Amino acid sequence: MSAAIDISQLHKKFGQHTALHSIDLRVAPGTVFGLIGPNGAGKTTTLRTLVDVIRPTSGETMVLGEDPRTGGAALRRRIGYVPGELRLDGRVTGHRLLAFYAEVSGPVAPGAAQELAGRLGVDLSRPVRTLSKGNKQKIGLIQAFMHRPELLILDEPTSGLDPLVQREFLQMVREARDAGQTVLLSSHVLSEIQQIADEVAVLSDGHIVAEGNVASLRLGSIRRVRAGITTTDAAADRARLATLPGFVGLEISDANGGLRITGTVDGAIDPFVKALAPFEVNDLTVEEPDLEESVLRLYGSGAGTVAKDETRASRRARRGGRRA
Template sequence: MSVVHVEQLQKSFGSFVALKSIDLTVNKGEVFGFIGPNGAGKSVTIRTLLGIIRASSGQAHIFGKDVWTDAVDIHRRLAYVPGDVHLWPNLTGGEVIDLFGKLRGSIDRSKKEEMIERFSLDPKKKCRTYSKGNRQKVALVAAFSSNAELYILDEPTSGLDPLMEQVFQQCVQEIKDQGKSVLLSSHILSEVEKLCDRIGIIREGEIIETGTLKEMRHLTRIQMTVQADQSLTMLKNVPGIHDLANTDGQWTFQADNENLDEIIRFLAPLGVKKLESKPPALEDLFMRHYENQTRMDNSNV
């Protein structure tokens, strides 16, 4: 069952096309990672989903409701955390959290106190005294204290220290376990890799790849380290080998998944003493995807 459903969504600002036929689905109980560089269209997509800006064409629904015409009803059932939180300077953090709760309809006070403690937030300070990280904590406490069904998080850990990032990840896992849905936009690829069930990569206003990390790993290369009795110089002639290097008798290279069988057969008679492989990370997938696309773009110039 889909909580967010976007189909052929387009948004133009004058002659500039920010979104080009975006298709996106977030299912119930799923954490969906939305990644891409600055200017790729992540925030425009999210602002369209929130009913802040109106799409030029296409459809976008949350809970089966139109994101533009039914924005008020939708907002009662979701929580949103932006990457750069601006608060009322003369209110305390606690007052802001209570205000957000009242705007949504209600607030779970015991949960609010729990989140304040977990995020180490002083709710009695005026917002004008808060650092960026503490402003971010206010928004996160307000979101995780709610009983929302959908959490839209746009670079939510911006300004947080590593300990608070870990608390954030625990909170996301908890709401997922409760069957709630999360749309997570983040530039921290390790965070996306750890939390997300599916991933969408956006580039220049277009979704260029969507799927589970397992489904997308075929696009990446495995990092391998080998020590053997014989030289591996000829390995450079084996298909699927990239960036072969030798440091004090230890050979490192990247290997394409589809050529692993041939590579292992080549290595077997060479007296292998050590063989280590490192699984491809989301960052490898992300960077290779962009490198491939950039080469294609340049070849068309």
């Protein structure tokens, strides 16, 4: 089966700045593909080339079997797109704006927009210019989903949404996948991608530094940990805590008759939790570090170069096999 999205050696320069360095990317039909990386990694540039908002310096992009540069309006009607910097304004109501989008995007089932508005919690009777950023984002999501396109391209789609609405959005994505639609979404929020994506590519400085499923990439294996323990023998407990397994950058400090430890656990959390069992733990916080820290720790420049080269080689081999 042909790919829903097939990118080969995509290179983009803006003046002297190179935003994308000859990336390869393939998204299978009926899957959710996450494109993640820190801000400025090249995610938005990649997505904009797929909808012909910008054009590549070199390389090829195929979307639903067509070149976005020549597919025109017919191809765009098969795509639902939410840009990273969504700008909606005007005196028209949400109803009127979505009715206009329906004329542009193609047939929309009766009541589809209203159903999505109810799920996301946005009042379509209000003028768009009076809506908050989050509610404008909801309108953007409705216009992308309401005509049930073959492909959804979503750039930072949960920007400005509260946690409950984010959860509803993720359910909408699951339903789209179950209906056979393909979803490509970018994010710098790792937990969002972990919950929904089948496959993931990690972008850093315009390079794809890793690709696979979330578990295989081990992005979720890094956690920042803070714990406080009560102690009667600070010197002995310091020595025992210094041997905690899996810790990177462990710091131990005095705190209110006890000790506080901070650092990062790289790997399984279970051995660390069991190692704390002999202590009287009075507080424990485990949190995900920001995505940039995860990417740099796991896929630094050396590893990134290897992963990128291996990805290109495997892609070329697969393309050679298809042509044979």
